[in-house]
Amino acid sequence: KVNRDRLMNDIHTTSEWGKGEAWGSGKTEIGMSRLSLSDSDKQARDWFRNVTESLGCKVTVDAMGNQFAVRPGLDNDAPPTYVGSHLDTQPTGGRYDGILGVTAGVEMLKVLNDNWVETAYPVGVVNWTNEEGARFPASMVASGVWAESIPIEKAHNLRSVIPPGDTATMRSELERIGYLGNVPASYKATPMAAHFELHIEQGPILEAENRRIGIVQGVQSYKWFTLTVRGRDSHTGATSFQHRADSLLTASKMILASHRIASRHGALASTGIIKALPGSTNTVPGLVEFSLDIRAPLDETVETVEAECRSTFDKIIAGETGESTEGVNDACTSSSRSCSIEWRTDFVSPATHFHDECISCVTHAAKDLCGGGETQGKNVGAWGKLMTSGAGHDSVYANKRCPASMIFIPCRDGVSHNPAEYSSPDACADGANVLLGAVLRYDRL
Amino acid sequence: KVNRDRLMNDIHTTSEWGKGEAWGSGKTEIGMSRLSLSDSDKQARDWFRNVTESLGCKVTVDAMGNQFAVRPGLDNDAPPTYVGSHLDTQPTGGRYDGILGVTAGVEMLKVLNDNWVETAYPVGVVNWTNEEGARFPASMVASGVWAESIPIEKAHNLRSVIPPGDTATMRSELERIGYLGNVPASYKATPMAAHFELHIEQGPILEAENRRIGIVQGVQSYKWFTLTVRGRDSHTGATSFQHRADSLLTASKMILASHRIASRHGALASTGIIKALPGSTNTVPGLVEFSLDIRAPLDETVETVEAECRSTFDKIIAGETGESTEGVNDACTSSSRSCSIEWRTDFVSPATHFHDECISCVTHAAKDLCGGGETQGKNVGAWGKLMTSGAGHDSVYANKRCPASMIFIPCRDGVSHNPAEYSSPDACADGANVLLGAVLRYDRL
Ligand SMILES: NC(=O)NCCC(=O)O
Ligand SMILES: NC(=O)NCCC(=O)O
Numbered sequence: 001k002v003n004r005d006r007l008m009n010d011i012h013t014t015s016e017w018g019k020g021e022a023w024g025s026g027k028t029e030i031g032m033s034r035l036s037l038s039d040s041d042k043q044a045r046d047w048f049r050n051v052t053e054s055l056g057c058k059v060t061v062d063a064m065g066n067q068f069a070v071r072p073g074l075d076n077d078a079p080p081t082y083v084g085s086h087l088d089t090q091p092t093g094g095r096y097d098g099i100l101g102v103t104a105g106v107e108m109l110k111v112l113n114d115n116w117v118e119t120a121y122p123v124g125v126v127n128w129t130n131e132e133g134a135r136f137p138a139s140m141v142a143s144g145v146w147a148e149s150i151p152i153e154k155a156h157n158l159r160s161v162i163p164p165g166d167t168a169t170m171r172s173e174l175e176r177i178g179y180l181g182n183v184p185a186s187y188k189a190t191p192m193a194a195h196f197e198l199h200i201e202q203g204p205i206l207e208a209e210n211r212r213i214g215i216v217q218g219v220q221s222y223k224w225f226t227l228t229v230r231g232r233d234s235h236t237g238a239t240s241f242q243h244r245a246d247s248l249l250t251a252s253k254m255i256l257a258s259h260r261i262a263s264r265h266g267a268l269a270s271t272g273i274i275k276a277l278p279g280s281t282n283t284v285p286g287l288v289e290f291s292l293d294i295r296a297p298l299d300e301t302v303e304t305v306e307a308e309c310r311s312t313f314d315k316i317i318a319g320e321t322g323e324s325t326e327g328v329n330d331a332c333t334s335s336s337r338s339c340s341i342e343w344r345t346d347f348v349s350p351a352t353h354f355h356d357e358c359i360s361c362v363t364h365a366a367k368d369l370c371g372g373g374e375t376q377g378k379n380v381g382a383w384g385k386l387m388t389s390g391a392g393h394d395s396v397y398a399n400k401r402c403p404a405s406m407i408f409i410p411c412r413d414g415v416s417h418n419p420a421e422y423s424s425p426d427a428c429a430d431g432a433n434v435l436l437g438a439v440l441r442y443d444r445l
Numbered sequence: 446k447v448n449r450d451r452l453m454n455d456i457h458t459t460s461e462w463g464k465g466e467a468w469g470s471g472k473t474e475i476g477m478s479r480l481s482l483s484d485s486d487k488q489a490r491d492w493f494r495n496v497t498e499s500l501g502c503k504v505t506v507d508a509m510g511n512q513f514a515v516r517p518g519l520d521n522d523a524p525p526t527y528v529g530s531h532l533d534t535q536p537t538g539g540r541y542d543g544i545l546g547v548t549a550g551v552e553m554l555k556v557l558n559d560n561w562v563e564t565a566y567p568v569g570v571v572n573w574t575n576e577e578g579a580r581f582p583a584s585m586v587a588s589g590v591w592a593e594s595i596p597i598e599k600a601h602n603l604r605s606v607i608p609p610g611d612t613a614t615m616r617s618e619l620e621r622i623g624y625l626g627n628v629p630a631s632y633k634a635t636p637m638a639a640h641f642e643l644h645i646e647q648g649p650i651l652e653a654e655n656r657r658i659g660i661v662q663g664v665q666s667y668k669w670f671t672l673t674v675r676g677r678d679s680h681t682g683a684t685s686f687q688h689r690a691d692s693l694l695t696a697s698k699m700i701l702a703s704h705r706i707a708s709r710h711g712a713l714a715s716t717g718i719i720k721a722l723p724g725s726t727n728t729v730p731g732l733v734e735f736s737l738d739i740r741a742p743l744d745e746t747v748e749t750v751e752a753e754c755r756s757t758f759d760k761i762i763a764g765e766t767g768e769s770t771e772g773v774n775d776a777c778t779s780s781s782r783s784c785s786i787e788w789r790t791d792f793v794s795p796a797t798h799f800h801d802e803c804i805s806c807v808t809h810a811a812k813d814l815c816g817g818g819e820t821q822g823k824n825v826g827a828w829g830k831l832m833t834s835g836a837g838h839d840s841v842y843a844n845k846r847c848p849a850s851m852i853f854i855p856c857r858d859g860v861s862h863n864p865a866e867y868s869s870p871d872a873c874a875d876g877a878n879v880l881l882g883a884v885l886r887y888d889r890l
Pocket of ligand 2 (some may be wrong): 235237282542576577578584586835836837838
């Protein structure tokens, strides 16, 4: 069994680096702002190396800055069973997203050491780089390179988008903080027997249904785009609506239309980044760039929403009115008429289905912890729920190169990517116990 | 008569400081990016002081950095008749907006000197600070302080909005570039007999109607606001539309609604600045700030549009659907429901009516230049047009403390606040000749 207070202590200690906004008066009621490859991310990485080395691990760093800590087993010719997650956060994130998964891995190492456990094969803990995709706008990019799904040059050349106008790249920041490792970033150089990940749910279901453990069967499909709307800079006081090519008004229509299209298909569409140039009160903006994140359980739904957005955005610019443009064009559509639109696809993550063997290890470990209930096949008791993740995780890419699955625990109000993100110490310990159990089970297999 | 080529030379020489984007291949086919109180603005100011001093003027600087160059007359006990405009530009502006007015004033001084003209009273040229309101978001703010319509503390504390996040204030920048003058910024310390301003039209009318001179009778009403929409940061993948408080989707609806409301009233509503925080692709933004610029010929229309925007924005947040929210709310309005909105009024410029005597001086001077046509009362010939300015100008505030009026010349396609802004050398000379004639006429009165 894990030591709950020791685990919480690691969570809160590492969260001293990169503290964000306070949401309450308590010492730990403070969010996180630890952008990938920032100075505070370096501090968290140094901690990870030191603590895992002191627990007897060998730590390697690959060319994407991924840190792999391996505790030897009885037979070290086979690859380790890994626990993995990330230590980077959103700009206004919380202290559980990612951090829980890594610290629970460290806690696993401590429990194994305390109890002189010798595993059949090595076990490892991995800290993946830039999982959030907040600073460098491609989520899970470093596990994506490890899986050889994303070319390393593309990843290295990703440019920071926070703060706006930053010119640092992943490669330049890896070099700057001393985490451009010399191991090739590839599953071939760093093979894994399996990959387990503990994470907060980031949604409201487990809490609402009063369940302790989510057994994650897969992750929904998603795609990220950057859209550029070009119009014409002009004077807000001297230019009639008819004479305008208003890129921000046009982008506003597109954001609203994407929301309507996604709603109709039971999908999600979200814009998190928007930039309007030249950025003067009395100049109609001639250039707008905005992000578009489309998600749905099925790849086909994401494709449909994308296709409808593409055709509707074209119609918004063509000045069509009525239903065809989701009702956002109006009598005075001419302001959008001389605009143009350009799409860039930044990131694609198809729907993921985790590995049955791993899902089964998690299910059994959860049953060992929570007891009761039926665990026939995939039926779980009242203590848990089989679910699909709305968020992406490094397990998505790990699952391409080794069996993988995930464990969710409830978080308050389903709130995540927010300083007020919170999971109780008992819930964190539950998750860490299931993680430990699942790894030991897999090792025995 | 002014020297056209000398005038154009001054325009293009001063435009070397703060060059912007090129729009053509010619040496002067380059826009301007000379933000108020920047290093390049200091260079343009130094030029203004040097050239006017060399032409025999006494130059003073007030506490807003306004530069007043005065050429003595026969009787120097009465205040000077001024020509005024500004040397700051939009971030992506052209080389005529403001610059033409100041350089035409300098050209006037040169013509008076060349011809040994002694005016009855002194004449002056003023370079007003931050007319654009682009960098420090209140237009005409320094003439506003001079008119004692805007408190100097408020003006000094205005914070730069370009680049976003800049912390400089007007006062700190005035100090930094050495233009925090010791003359109080007030019409009492620097009185004016009258204020004439030559400007490009910034609209398409004169060009479309093939007229050489616009006789400006007044300026339309306008108001600037900063709106803050607060929602809740949340995960784009794990948060259903229902659980969101999406501040950017809500702001998009408001931008579209403001456009529809203004359209209905024959008014203008424009958003030039938008900022969404935290600015991450996969976080639903919890905070959006955007500018709103409302204009119409009548104060009442601006008030009506503002009032309708206020009530509609409240309804957008309340989740009302249908006509009451300009059709922007929909089945899935809940994403806006937990948002709040806050209005801040940044700047108010009521409709302005220029002074009859000044308008008459301009009309006569224009008739002297263009000949023909009738000039009975306010009827002008085919060469000109009586008009109302869509843009604000320092003459608005000057007009509060002395008789004022303006002269417009055509500009290509009505384009302004854009690097491609252009008026022909002949049109610039036309305007400068009318300006000279109007000042001489007023001096004789
Ligand atoms: N878990 C998590 O927040 N991942 C970030 C990637 C995503 O946007 O889903
Ligand atoms: N002339 C001009 O562009 N003035 C700026 C103030 C305004 O926004 O109208």
